[in-house]
Amino acid sequence: xxxxxxxxxxxxxxxxxxxxxxxxxxxxxxxxxxxxxxxxxxxxxxxxxxxxxxxxxxxxxxxxxxxxxxxxxxxxxxxxxxxxxxxxxxxxxxxxxxxxxxxxxxxxxxxxxxxxxxxxxxxxxxxxxxxxxxxxxxxxxxxxxxxxxxx
Amino acid sequence: xxxxxxxxxxxxxxxxxxxxxxxxxxxxxxxxxxxxxxxxxxxxxxxxxxxxxxxxxxxxxxxxxxxxxxxxxxxxxxxxxxxxxxxxxxxxxxxxxxxxxxxxxxxxxxxxxxxxxxxxxxxxxxxxxxxxxxxxxxxxxxxxxxxxxxxxxxxxxxxxxxxxxxx
Amino acid sequence: xxxxxxxxxxxxxxxxxxxxxxxxxxxxxxxxxxxxxxxxxxxxxxxxxxxxxxxxxxxxxxxxxxxxxxxxxxxxxxxxxxxxxxxxxxxxxxxxxxxxxxxxxxxxxxxxxxxxxxxxxxxxxxxxxxxxxxxxxxxxxxxxxxxxxxxxxxxxxxxxxxxxxxxxxxxxxxxxxxxxxxxxxxxxxxxxx
Numbered sequence: 296x297x298x299x300x301x302x303x304x305x306x307x308x309x310x311x312x313x314x315x316x317x318x319x320x321x322x323x324x325x326x327x328x329x330x331x332x333x334x335x336x337x338x339x340x341x342x343x344x345x346x347x348x349x350x351x352x353x354x355x356x357x358x359x360x361x362x363x364x365x366x367x368x369x370x371x372x373x374x375x376x377x378x379x380x381x382x383x384x385x386x387x388x389x390x391x392x393x394x395x396x397x398x399x400x401x402x403x404x405x406x407x408x409x410x411x412x413x414x415x416x417x418x419x420x421x422x423x424x425x426x427x428x429x430x431x432x433x434x435x436x437x438x439x440x441x442x443x444x445x446x
Numbered sequence: 447x448x449x450x451x452x453x454x455x456x457x458x459x460x461x462x463x464x465x466x467x468x469x470x471x472x473x474x475x476x477x478x479x480x481x482x483x484x485x486x487x488x489x490x491x492x493x494x495x496x497x498x499x500x501x502x503x504x505x506x507x508x509x510x511x512x513x514x515x516x517x518x519x520x521x522x523x524x525x526x527x528x529x530x531x532x533x534x535x536x537x538x539x540x541x542x543x544x545x546x547x548x549x550x551x552x553x554x555x556x557x558x559x560x561x562x563x564x565x566x567x568x569x570x571x572x573x574x575x576x577x578x579x580x581x582x583x584x585x586x587x588x589x590x591x592x593x594x595x596x597x598x599x600x601x602x603x604x605x606x607x608x609x610x611x612x613x
Numbered sequence: 614x615x616x617x618x619x620x621x622x623x624x625x626x627x628x629x630x631x632x633x634x635x636x637x638x639x640x641x642x643x644x645x646x647x648x649x650x651x652x653x654x655x656x657x658x659x660x661x662x663x664x665x666x667x668x669x670x671x672x673x674x675x676x677x678x679x680x681x682x683x684x685x686x687x688x689x690x691x692x693x694x695x696x697x698x699x700x701x702x703x704x705x706x707x708x709x710x711x712x713x714x715x716x717x718x719x720x721x722x723x724x725x726x727x728x729x730x731x732x733x734x735x736x737x738x739x740x741x742x743x744x745x746x747x748x749x750x751x752x753x754x755x756x757x758x759x760x761x762x763x764x765x766x767x768x769x770x771x772x773x774x775x776x777x778x779x780x781x782x783x784x785x786x787x788x789x790x791x792x793x794x795x796x797x798x799x800x801x802x803x804x805x806x
Contacts, residue, residue: 349593351590352588352589352590352591352593353588353595355588355589355590356586356588356589356595399572406578408600411579412578412579413578413579413580413598413600414576414577414578414579414580414583414598415575415576415577415578416573416574416575416576416577416578416596417573417574417575418571418572418573418574418594419571419572419574420570420571421570421571424570424571424593425570425593426570426571426593426594426595426596427593427594427595427596428595428596428598429595429596429597429598430596430597430598430599430600431598431600456789456792456793457785457786457789460785460788460789460792461785464763464769464770464788466769466770466785488796491796491799492764492792492795492796495745495764495795495799496764496765498742498745499652499745499749499761499764499765500764500765502652502742502746503648503651503652503765504648506647506648506651506657506660507644507647507648507651509657510644510647510657510661512643512644512647515643515647515661515664515665516636516639516640516643518661518665519639519643519664519665519668519669520632520635520636520639522665522669523632523635523668523669523672524632526669526672526673527630527672
């Protein structure tokens with residue numbers, strides 16, 4: 296029957312909404328992570344237009360004159376899932392998504408170089424926000440890793 | 447309209463067309479119609495349109511299988527007369543569906559706004575722990591947007607790996 | 614099934630939940646209500662759905678029928694309301710009435726109004742019919758309801774007033790408005806007297 300069939304559809308949609316909404320409220324949602332690898336250096340003046348916002352922030356902290364985007368990687372992780380990002384200089388960043396608490400994404404970051412562990416850090420990152428990890432020397436500058444997460 | 451302007455009253459003409467006038471009014475209008483081609487045309491047009499509508503509906507009715515429609519209606523009534531049918535009727539009534547939909551929309555808005563609201567003030571990231579074979583580590587924060595920065599020096603890892611920093 | 618019941622008997626049996634009475638009700642009124650729904654919507658499928666819904670509503674709400682008006686008036690009211698409240702009407706109203714010439718020519722009930730049967734005359738008749746249907750559909754809902762009850766059902770102003778719960782003056786003015794709109798829309802097709 297026409298009208299009932301349409302009402303059925305409405306109810307199914309509502310049902311799905313009611314099932315999904317609590318799930319989204321109680322269980323940790325999947326998280327999207329983007330890691331941008333940047334080479335910061337002194338000497339020439341260069342700012343990659345894709346980094347203008349980040350560079351503006353960093354210029355208040357550091358005195359580098361050049362910010363060059365070397366690469367960008369995206370991951371989508373479920374809770375307790377681990378992903379890896381290959382970085383320059385035979386480095387690897389291992390990211391484990393541990394969950395969401397107080398609207399912050401809990402991540403465990405492990406940095407490796409030549410298969411050796413360099414550091415391990417546990418962080419709680421604001422949703423739709425980023426953390427910058429930097430310091431290793433690379434070519435004529437320093438590497439920065441901008442780690443952004445959103446759910 | 448006609449040559450007898452003072453009598454071209456369309457509302458009255460409508461009542462004449464619809465046989466809603468008194469016999470005296472009818473007589474007066476008929477006299478007027480004899481002299482007024484515009485009003486005659488009005489009456490003729492609406493008489494024809496009524497016929498057209500009746501013919502259109504009649505043609506449509508001929509294409510309907512009313513036995514099948516009857517069965518459909520009776521079956522639907524049977525289905526609805528059982529208990530589940532009644533419950534479904536209540537559940538599917540727009541009186542219920544609309545408030546439920548509105549509630550769902552509000553709930554959706556609430557959850558969405560909860561998760562998409564701007565980040566709270568303070569650093570973008572809180573560092574719970576940091577361990578590793580690094581020669582130095584600094585936790586910094588950018589001045590405007592308070593982005594957290596971990597700055598480390600990995601020289602120690604290239605050496606003997608003797609140093610280890612722990613926060 | 615014979616249909617010997619008068620209206621009050623039929624209503625009483627419907628109140629008792631007799632299926633046979635419901636079948637009689639459907640059989641007695643479905644064609645008329647379909648016609649009304651079709652005149653309001655100009656859509657066959659829509660009209661079938663509306664008629665079904667009208668009978669189901671009547672079946673469910675028969676206890677609210679007080680017998681102050683005729684059963685047919687009550688059913689007509691439900692039908693008009695169902696047409697006006699039909700949830701798809703905002704789509705339907707944007708769909709212009711369109712009927713191919715071939716369909717008309719195959720219709721045994723189709724009789725041309727004019728005496729002439731030249732292709733030009735026939736084409737003109739078809740165009741007039743189409744423009745009329747479009748103009749009818751473009752009427753505001755409330756004016757269309759009054760117009761259809763008058764021109765299709767042949768109801769008096771008083772009957773329309775009872776069916777639509779309006780006063781007589783409103784019926785008269787809406788009808789006047791509807792006819793003026795139609796006349797204006799069909800101005801190019803009017804013949805001289």
